[in-house]
């Protein structure tokens with residue numbers, strides 16, 4: 328049994344459910360500085376929802392008192408570095424939420440701590456477990472759409488309700504470092520990196536017309552040079568008046584894939600042996616936040632001593648690209664090399 332502790336009970340709860348669904352993992356303890364967070368939205372205590380789970384308000388006390396093998400860090404992004412370093416030094420395997428951290432310096436510190444440790448460190452880029460994206464990556468790898476030419480992804484969300492619910496409070500998402508590109512757009516950027524490859528250069532523009540109270544722009548478009556001569560584009564907005572989506576399109580020399588994170592299918596266009604364009608609808612499960620799949624991968628990596636599928640350096644490169652988009656937009660679209 329892998330004994331796991333959880334830090335931060337927002338997204339942390341999804342991870343607890345993901346671990347609880349695993350036959351060989353045990354949700355041993357969790358922690359949140361806000362005592363009330365020990366109860367879920369229906370008022371059920373963690374000890375009841377996850378039988379035997381202890382609750383702490385101090386993660387260091389949790390680590391000292393419980394015999395843990397691993398932790399899942401789902402705290403505000405600003406705390407990731409401190410917590411990752413502490414947990415790795417304490418000899419624990421770590422799964423840390425995206426974005427790895429908010430600055431390049433903090434990301435590199437986590438990469439160094441993970442490399443120094445003999446424990447597994449994984450950054451939770453959960454879209455790598457979303458069925459529509461997993462299916463697209465598989466077909467692209469098999470060559471079904473030929474060589475990639477242009478790839479695009481969007482992170483279209485509306486954070487207005489979150490900011491309004493936290494109005495007047497000190498809220499970690501208000502930190503200018505925690506802008507929409509690094510915070511949420513990292514999903515779309517990471518998806519392009521995972522499927523198409525490393526980003527070499529970006530230029531970007533941004534605007535703020537909707538969430539005018541924010542200390543940063545709410546809408547960004549970034550154009551990228553991707554390794555191997557591929558062009559990329561991300562659209563990131565945290566003020567979209569539409570349903571949440573990560574609609575993504577992968578154009579290749581022989582076909583195209585149109586996919587997203589919330590549909591029960593994706594569309595494959597491909598050129599058949601006679602050179603005719605065919606269309607196929609590929610059914611997929613809807614599983615936007617596949618915390619169960621992500622935890623299962625984390626578990627397997629530890630149990631079978633495998634290389635980590637999304638090591639710290641992957642999270643770091645994604646944040647570096649996000650920071651380059653923000654910087655380019657601040658400079659009015661000047662290209663920024665990575």
Ligand SMILES: NC(=O)c1ccc[n+]([C@@H]2O[C@H](COP(=O)([O-])OP(=O)(O)OC[C@H]3O[C@@H](n4cnc5c(N)ncnc54)[C@H](O)[C@@H]3O)[C@@H](O)[C@H]2O)c1
Pocket residue numbers: 334335336337338339358359360361364384386401402403404406424425426451453510616
């Ligand atoms: N993978 C995804 O799709 C996804 C979605 C949302 C958030 N996230 C990430 O998950 C993390 C948490 O985001 P959230 O939406 O759950 O935020 P949240 O504000 O809902 O929850 C964060 C929790 O951490 C607690 N916390 C703060 N300081 C702490 C400390 N020192 N020790 C223990 N707990 C502490 C807070 O009290 C709060 O309950 C962030 O890194 C965020 O970027 C990922």
